[in-house]
Amino acid sequence: MSNILSKKRVLVVGGSSGIGLATAQAASAAGGRVTIASRSAEKLAAAAAQIGNDIETAELDIQNQTDVETFFQRSEPWDHVVISAAKTPSGPVRRLSLNDARAAMDSKFWGAYQVARAVQIVPFGSLTFVSGFLSVRPSATAVLQGAINAALEGLARGLALELSPVRVNAVSPGLVETPLWSGMDAEKRRAMFEGAAGRLPAKRVGQPEDVANAVMFLLTTPFATGSTVRVDGGGAIG
Known part of the structure; x- marks a missing residue:
C-alpha cells in the first residue's frame, strides 16, 4: 500500500489515540498528508511525535x-476524512440518565453529523465513520450504543447519495483493545479480553490496526460507497 495515498490530504478526527491513531499511522505510511484532530493538545502532541512524517495537528x-x-471554513478541501472520535457513557436504558444518553448521542452521532455538514471533500474523495457492531448485535446493557451505531451507519448510506460523487462509508468494529479500556482494573480487563476471545469465531479480540486496515480499504477503493464493513472477529454471528 506504499504511497497509494501520495500527497492526498487526510483528516483523522479522533486521531490522537486508539483506532484513530492507527488509521493516521496507516494513512501516513501510505504517503498521505495527514492531519489529526482532537480536543486534547497534549494527546495530539504525543500522537504526532509517535507518527512522525510531518503530521499536522488541530x-x-x-x-x-x-x-x-x-x-x-479555514481549511482547504480534503481528499479523505475519517471520524473516529467518541467516548460514550453506557448502561441499561432505565439506569442511564437522560443527560448521559444525550451526551452519548452528541458525541458519536451529532459530532459526526456536524463534521459531515461542514466539511468540504474533493469529488471522488471519501468520508468514513467508525460505528460499532452493536448496530446489528444489540446488547441488553448497551442499547443506546447499538442505536447510535445504527443511526451512524444509516447516515453514511444516506450521505453516500447526497454527497455523491464523494464516497461515504462506515467501519463497524467489535471489541478492540484500545486506551478506552485503560481505566478498568488490569486483571479484570485481561479476563474480559480473554473471555471475549474465547467466544469469538476469530479467537482473538481486535487491535486498532485491524480496524485501520478496513478504513484504508474504503479510502483506497473507488467503487466502495454506502457500505458498512464489519471488523468484529465474528461477533455479529458468534
Whole structure:
C-alpha cells in the first residue's frame, strides 16, 4: 500500500489515540498528508511525535458547532476524512440518565453529523465513520450504543447519495483493545479480553490496526460507497 495515498490530504478526527491513531499511522505510511484532530493538545502532541512524517495537528471539538464550522471554513478541501472520535457513557436504558444518553448521542452521532455538514471533500474523495457492531448485535446493557451505531451507519448510506460523487462509508468494529479500556482494573480487563476471545469465531479480540486496515480499504477503493464493513472477529454471528 506504499504511497497509494501520495500527497492526498487526510483528516483523522479522533486521531490522537486508539483506532484513530492507527488509521493516521496507516494513512501516513501510505504517503498521505495527514492531519489529526482532537480536543486534547497534549494527546495530539504525543500522537504526532509517535507518527512522525510531518503530521499536522488541530485542536477540534466536534460537539461544538462554532468550532467545527470555523475549522472547515479555514481549511482547504480534503481528499479523505475519517471520524473516529467518541467516548460514550453506557448502561441499561432505565439506569442511564437522560443527560448521559444525550451526551452519548452528541458525541458519536451529532459530532459526526456536524463534521459531515461542514466539511468540504474533493469529488471522488471519501468520508468514513467508525460505528460499532452493536448496530446489528444489540446488547441488553448497551442499547443506546447499538442505536447510535445504527443511526451512524444509516447516515453514511444516506450521505453516500447526497454527497455523491464523494464516497461515504462506515467501519463497524467489535471489541478492540484500545486506551478506552485503560481505566478498568488490569486483571479484570485481561479476563474480559480473554473471555471475549474465547467466544469469538476469530479467537482473538481486535487491535486498532485491524480496524485501520478496513478504513484504508474504503479510502483506497473507488467503487466502495454506502457500505458498512464489519471488523468484529465474528461477533455479529458468534
